[in-house]
Structure formats: structure tokens, C-alpha cells
Amino acid sequence: MDILFRYKGGKKRRRESFKMKNGEKNGAFIVKLSVSGGIFAIELVYLFLVSGFFFDEKISNYFAYFKGVKLAFIFIPLTTWFASSYTLTNIIFNKYLYLKPDDDKKNKNKLTGKKSKNTGAMIWPESPELQLVVGEIHEKNGNRKEKPDWLTIDAKGLYTGILVFGSTGTGKTTACAYPFLDQLAKYKNKSPEEKIGGLILDVKGDFWKEAVSILKRNERTEDIVIIEPGSGYYFNPIHYPHLDAKIIAERLYSVLENMNSNDGRQDSFWKDKSINLLANSIDIIRLCMDYATLSDIYEILSDENKLGNIIDYAKNLIKIKSNKTETYANELKLAVSYFSGADYAGLDERTKAIIKSESLRVCSDFIKPVFKDTFCAPQEKLNFPGFHEVVNSGKIVILNMPESKYGLTGKIIGIMMKLDYFRTVLNRVYKSVIDDKVNTKRPVLFICDEYQNYVTSGDIESDAEFFARCRQSKAINIVLTQSYSSLKLKLGSEEKLNSLIGNIRSTIWLALSDDYSREKASKICDKEYKLKITENITEQDDRAVFNPYIGKLLSDDNTISQGTTKTYEKMPSFDTDGFANLKLNQAVYRVYSGGEVKGPGVVYLHPIYRPKTKSYFD
Structure with missing residues (x-):
């Protein structure tokens, strides 16, 4: 009925x-x-x-x-x-x-990427599966296509990473970072087990506001964790009791390498000595006090009396062996022998001063109250959930410490958080075997604008190594930078640059301003057969006579021939001028999706402020 x-x-x-x-x-x-x-x-x-x-x-x-x-x-x-x-x-x-009828009465076409017959509006290609819509694809000659195709990257392609290049003002952030985050934040946003978690690094100070707005718009307000001085979250970047102190020390030194724009020619002696000093400082504080902070490291390295006091205290602990294991005693002996032996005490004062100076650069700001309160808080006050919980529960951590306001301290925290996040993500697969509570269904996201400020290439932990191994952990990495030159400057060598970009399958190039980056991009896009037309004009005369009065050859009988040669030759798909002349929100792409490489070609991006129903040409 x-x-x-x-x-x-x-x-x-x-x-x-x-x-x-x-x-x-x-x-x-x-x-x-x-x-x-x-x-x-x-x-x-x-x-x-x-x-x-x-x-x-x-x-x-x-x-x-x-x-x-x-x-x-x-x-x-x-x-x-x-x-x-x-x-x-x-x-x-x-x-x-x-x-005319109202917009809500207009015909709505459900087909992906098709225009409504009545309105001409573009229909955004929605899908329940994990995918990323990059933009529209029109005619190769730049003309508008009545029914454009859409450039999309599927889940398998996303797990191999996306690298976005573009000079200042070309639309990297508004046309790539923001809309990409918007789409991924919406994916399974009401599913506790599958909604995306991850880390967002902001170096400029404006990204975090739009990121928060996007997450709130996609009903992810409760998942937002903002790290900044005074935010209410207390985070100690070196408090990892189960992690070897040398790994933490190398993370700290990675900040110095990024800041120094290492040219690859520096003597490894200073690097090794600085890492050893930081590692043993962490060890002796951790073993004696059960808890170490960056302000503690600064205090013992900047004051020989305090260093002597903690060494004496460590020696007493070794003697009494109070309720400690033999392993603990051996580790403490190694730390004491380092500071008392030739590796540190035996160095001449000038060498020691240089090593201490380098090590103190990453600790000095943390004695300031504004940083000490948040990043060197007492152990019982720490409330940052940790990246294991972030990844497992779908939280999204946003670092809001722009360099313009916080200087080197923001970079230290950013790099430390990035490397900790990388290690946590890589351990997902291993931990899921021994712990059923580890969530392996959830994709995780890393977005970093102005990536050159956070890129690292350590001996133990490096970005290139992470990008090469993270696919199985369902890690989506979207990094945006100005040029290949800026990355090479921070990494120090062409080999390290090639290692990094070789482990990221998808690349999007907006307009590039420097010659090195344009040439690099043109080579990566490879070559294709193109038509080459050559025209020749030949004039022949066997009876020509030179006239000295006018300084020219004169002839009454000459033959002129003209020829045109057409050949197909392998030439760059996009030459260097092609990357220089790209318009705003226009990009060259070469992406991995659907088990194959798409492109190279030109894609027309959709900035966050443009309605999804409007074409690039509208």
C-alpha cells in the first residue's frame, strides 16, 4: 500500500x-x-x-x-x-x-567531467575511492576543449609521492597544497578507522590558518593538533627513551646541515665529532637524570663546572650500582669515558671550542622561557600524543612556527618532528605484525610547503630513504619547493638531489625561473618525435663578375633553387622556454597513476578559491 x-x-x-x-x-x-x-x-x-x-x-x-x-x-x-x-x-x-530557472532547478549531469547541457558547468570527478584531482586537460595547442579530461592520481600513485616545483607567485600553495589537502581531508572523514592522519609543516606562517579552515570545513576539527609555543601542547623533541642517542644527535645535526646549505665538501671530522658530543651529552643526562631536554644539553656544554658535576655524579652511580642493570652501568661508563678520555678531554681547546660551538647552535634558543616552557617541559607535563598515536587514531599535526617569527628554533622542531613522523610511519608494517591494535588501513599524509627549509639527508635517517620505503605504509607525501636549485643547495650535491627526486614518482612543474631548474625539468620530461622543417635557398651562377665600383657580383644568368626538408627527430617534449612561459595556475605534469606514467603534458589547476564547477578558462 x-x-x-x-x-x-x-x-x-x-x-x-x-x-x-x-x-x-x-x-x-x-x-x-x-x-x-x-x-x-x-x-x-x-x-x-x-x-x-x-x-x-x-x-x-x-x-x-x-x-x-x-x-x-x-x-x-x-x-x-x-x-x-x-x-x-x-x-x-x-x-x-x-x-530563467534557478540554479537548483538546472539539470545536473552525474557523469564525471561532463558539461551540463543547459548551464555549461563543469562537474568535478567525485569518487568513493582514494584519488586526487590535479586539474583539467585541454588541447595540446592550448585551446579550450569543450569537454576536457581530468588529470587524477589514484591511491597507488599517491603512495609514491608528489613533488611540486614553482617559483614565487606561480600558485604552488593556492592551486596545489590547499586543494590537495581539501580533497584528502574529505576522504572517509567520518570513518574512525580510515580517515587520513598526518603532519603539516608551515614555514611561512599562513599555511596553518588555511589548513585549519579546510579541516574544519571537512568536519575534522577534533583531529587538529597545533604545535607552537603557548598552544597548550608540550612536546620534547629529544625525549625518545627507546631510541639510540646517536639517532637523536644526527637529527639535531641535520638541522645544521640544512641551515649551512652544505656544499658537500665539508670535512666529516667536524660532523662526526659534533654528533658524538651531542649523543654522549644526551646519554649521560638520560642515564643520570632519567630525562633529557635541549636546555639540559646547553647547560652542561656551556658550563664546564656543570659538566664536571654530572660526570662526578655518574661515577658515583657506577660505584654504588644502585638497583641498576649491568647494561645501564656499561652505558654510563661509556659516556663518562667519552668526556674524560681523548675523544673530548684530550682535544686541544680550539678544536673543542669549535665542536661545542656547532653543537650549541641547536640548543641555545631552548633556554629562553618561551621555548623552554613548551619544548623542555618536565616529563610529567608532556601531553603531545606522539606520532604513533597520531597515525593510529587519525590526528593531523600542524606545526605553526614560521622562521620569520621563531628563526632557527622553528626549523629544529620541524625537522625533528618530520624525522620522528617518518620513523613512525615506516614502523607501521613491522609493528602491525606483533600488535593487532596498529591501524594499517588508514592512509597518512605529509604536506610540506617550502620543502627546501626542511629537507635532510642524514647517514641514518634521510628523506630519500623514507620516500623509497614508505609506499607499503600507505604514506602520501606532497612536498612543494621553489626549484631544483634550492634543493641542491640544501642537500649539498647533485647525487643527493637525484637520489631524492628519483624516489618520488609524480612531479608537477609550475613556472620555473632559473636555468638549472628548467634544464633539469626538460630532461626529466624526456624526448618525443617532433616534426622538424628545414628550408634551404641556393643561388648559383657560373658567369658572375665582380664589379669593383659597387662591390658586388653581377650576372645576367643565375639559378635560384629552394628546397624544404621535413624530418621527425627526437626533441624534448617541453623545452626550457616551455617551463619559463607557463601562466598562473598552469603546470606541466608527469605523474604515476593506474600503474603507468601519465604525461608529460599541460594541466590547468583549480585554485582553492575557484568553484569546482568553473573551468580554468571561465
């Missing part, structure tokens, strides 16, 4: 709708017919009463002999006038009086 009632009700509504539409059409017809009749009546009044056509004696005498002509002369114009008046009424009515 209920089905029958709904059917009858639906049928009744369709009838009413049909009647309403017919009523609207009939009303319009009556209006147009009435106006046309009025115009026609005015024309008749003018013809019969005003013009005097039928009262002119000469005309009457003429038509007296041709009555048929007179009738035709009268009725043909009358018919024409009526048709003209009706046409004029139609034009005026359709252009100025007819109200």
Missing part, C-alpha cells in the same frame, strides 16, 4: 508539474499574441485612416483596372507586418522578460 501510495503521489505530482509547465507556456503565448495583435492594430489604423492610401484618386484609378493587384498589395504587407510584429515581440520577451 505504501509503495502504491508513493507511486500515485509521484504520478500526481508529475501531472501537477506538467500542468504548471503547460500553464506557463500558454500564458507566455497569450502575452506575445496580445502584444503582436496590438502592434498589428496600430499598423491597420495607420494604413486605413492615417496614410490616406485608399482615398487617393490617382491610386484608385490605377487599381480600378487591376483589382487583383490591389488586393495582393493590401494583404501581402498585412501578413508580413503581423509576422514581423510577432517576431519582434518574441525577441523582446525572450531577452528581457523571460526569467
Whole structure:
């Protein structure tokens, strides 16, 4: 009965709708017919009463002999006038009086990427599966395509990483970072087990605001964790009790390498000595006090008396062996022997001062109250959930410490958080084997704008190594940078740069400003066969004579031949000028999706502020 009632009700509504539409059409017809009749009546009044056509004696005498002509002369114009008046009424009515239906009544096309026949609006390619829509693909010659294709990257492609290049002001952030985050934040946003978690690094100070807005818009407010001084979260970047102190020390030194823009020629002696000093400082504090902070490291390295006190305290602990294991005692002996032996105490004062100076650079700011309170808080006060919990529960951590405000400290925290996140993500697969509570369904996301400020290439932990191994952990990495030059400057060598970009399968190039980056991009896009046209003009004359008065050859009999050669040669798919002349929100792409490489080609991006229903050309 209920089905029958709904059917009858639906049928009744369709009838009413049909009647309403017919009523609207009939009303319009009556209006147009009435106006046309009025115009026609005015024309008749003018013809019969005003013009005097039928009262002119000469005309009457003429038509007296041709009555048929007179009738035709009268009725043909009358018919024409009526048709003209009706046409004029139609034009005026359709252009100025007819109200078009509202947007919500327009036809909606469910097909992906197709235009609505009535509105011409673009339909965004939605999918329940994990994918990323990059932008529109039009004609190769740059002309608009009536029904453009969409460039999308599927889940397998996303897990191999995306690298975005573009000079300042080309639209990297607004046309790539923001819309990409918007799409991924929406994926399974109501599923506790599958919604995306991850880390966002902000070096400029404006990214975090838009990121928070995007996450709130996608109902992810409860998943936001903002790290900054005074945010309410307390995070110690070196508090990893189960992690070897040397790994933590190398993370700290990675900050110095990034900041120094290592050219690859520095002596490894200073690097090794600085890492050893930081590692043993962490060890001796951790073993003696059960908890270490960056401010503690600064205190013992900047004050020889405090260093001597903690060494004496460690020696006493070794003697009494109070409730500690043999392993603990051996580790403490190694730390004491380092500071008391040739590795540190035996160095000449100048060398020791240089090593200490390098090590203190990453610790000095953390004695300031604004940083010490948040990043060197007592152990019982720490409330940052840790990246294991972030990844497992779908939280999204946003670091809001722009260099313009926090200087080197923001970079230290950013790099430390990045490397900790990388290690946690790589351990997902291993930990899931021994712990059923580890969530392996959830994709995780790393977004870093101005990536050159956070890129690292350590001996133990490096970005290139992470990008090469993270696919199985369902890690989506989207990093944006200005140029290949800026990355090479921070990494220190061409080999390290090639290792990094070689482990990221998808690349998007917006306009590039420096020659090195344009040449690098052109080579990566490879070559294709293109038509090459060569024209030759040859002039030949065996009897030409040189005229010394005019300084030219003169001839009465010469032969001129012209030839055109067409060949297909392998040339760059995009030359260097192609990367320099890209317009705003226009990019060259070469991406991995669907088990194959797409491109190279040109994609027209959709900035966050552009409605999804509008084309790039609108």
C-alpha cells in the first residue's frame, strides 16, 4: 500500500508539474499574441485612416483596372507586418522578460567531467575511492576543449609521492597544497578507522590558518593538533627513551646541515665529532637524570663546572650500582669515558671550542622561557600524543612556527618532528605484525610547503630513504619547493638531489625561473618525435663578375633553387622556454597513476578559491 501510495503521489505530482509547465507556456503565448495583435492594430489604423492610401484618386484609378493587384498589395504587407510584429515581440520577451530557472532547478549531469547541457558547468570527478584531482586537460595547442579530461592520481600513485616545483607567485600553495589537502581531508572523514592522519609543516606562517579552515570545513576539527609555543601542547623533541642517542644527535645535526646549505665538501671530522658530543651529552643526562631536554644539553656544554658535576655524579652511580642493570652501568661508563678520555678531554681547546660551538647552535634558543616552557617541559607535563598515536587514531599535526617569527628554533622542531613522523610511519608494517591494535588501513599524509627549509639527508635517517620505503605504509607525501636549485643547495650535491627526486614518482612543474631548474625539468620530461622543417635557398651562377665600383657580383644568368626538408627527430617534449612561459595556475605534469606514467603534458589547476564547477578558462 505504501509503495502504491508513493507511486500515485509521484504520478500526481508529475501531472501537477506538467500542468504548471503547460500553464506557463500558454500564458507566455497569450502575452506575445496580445502584444503582436496590438502592434498589428496600430499598423491597420495607420494604413486605413492615417496614410490616406485608399482615398487617393490617382491610386484608385490605377487599381480600378487591376483589382487583383490591389488586393495582393493590401494583404501581402498585412501578413508580413503581423509576422514581423510577432517576431519582434518574441525577441523582446525572450531577452528581457523571460526569467530563467534557478540554479537548483538546472539539470545536473552525474557523469564525471561532463558539461551540463543547459548551464555549461563543469562537474568535478567525485569518487568513493582514494584519488586526487590535479586539474583539467585541454588541447595540446592550448585551446579550450569543450569537454576536457581530468588529470587524477589514484591511491597507488599517491603512495609514491608528489613533488611540486614553482617559483614565487606561480600558485604552488593556492592551486596545489590547499586543494590537495581539501580533497584528502574529505576522504572517509567520518570513518574512525580510515580517515587520513598526518603532519603539516608551515614555514611561512599562513599555511596553518588555511589548513585549519579546510579541516574544519571537512568536519575534522577534533583531529587538529597545533604545535607552537603557548598552544597548550608540550612536546620534547629529544625525549625518545627507546631510541639510540646517536639517532637523536644526527637529527639535531641535520638541522645544521640544512641551515649551512652544505656544499658537500665539508670535512666529516667536524660532523662526526659534533654528533658524538651531542649523543654522549644526551646519554649521560638520560642515564643520570632519567630525562633529557635541549636546555639540559646547553647547560652542561656551556658550563664546564656543570659538566664536571654530572660526570662526578655518574661515577658515583657506577660505584654504588644502585638497583641498576649491568647494561645501564656499561652505558654510563661509556659516556663518562667519552668526556674524560681523548675523544673530548684530550682535544686541544680550539678544536673543542669549535665542536661545542656547532653543537650549541641547536640548543641555545631552548633556554629562553618561551621555548623552554613548551619544548623542555618536565616529563610529567608532556601531553603531545606522539606520532604513533597520531597515525593510529587519525590526528593531523600542524606545526605553526614560521622562521620569520621563531628563526632557527622553528626549523629544529620541524625537522625533528618530520624525522620522528617518518620513523613512525615506516614502523607501521613491522609493528602491525606483533600488535593487532596498529591501524594499517588508514592512509597518512605529509604536506610540506617550502620543502627546501626542511629537507635532510642524514647517514641514518634521510628523506630519500623514507620516500623509497614508505609506499607499503600507505604514506602520501606532497612536498612543494621553489626549484631544483634550492634543493641542491640544501642537500649539498647533485647525487643527493637525484637520489631524492628519483624516489618520488609524480612531479608537477609550475613556472620555473632559473636555468638549472628548467634544464633539469626538460630532461626529466624526456624526448618525443617532433616534426622538424628545414628550408634551404641556393643561388648559383657560373658567369658572375665582380664589379669593383659597387662591390658586388653581377650576372645576367643565375639559378635560384629552394628546397624544404621535413624530418621527425627526437626533441624534448617541453623545452626550457616551455617551463619559463607557463601562466598562473598552469603546470606541466608527469605523474604515476593506474600503474603507468601519465604525461608529460599541460594541466590547468583549480585554485582553492575557484568553484569546482568553473573551468580554468571561465
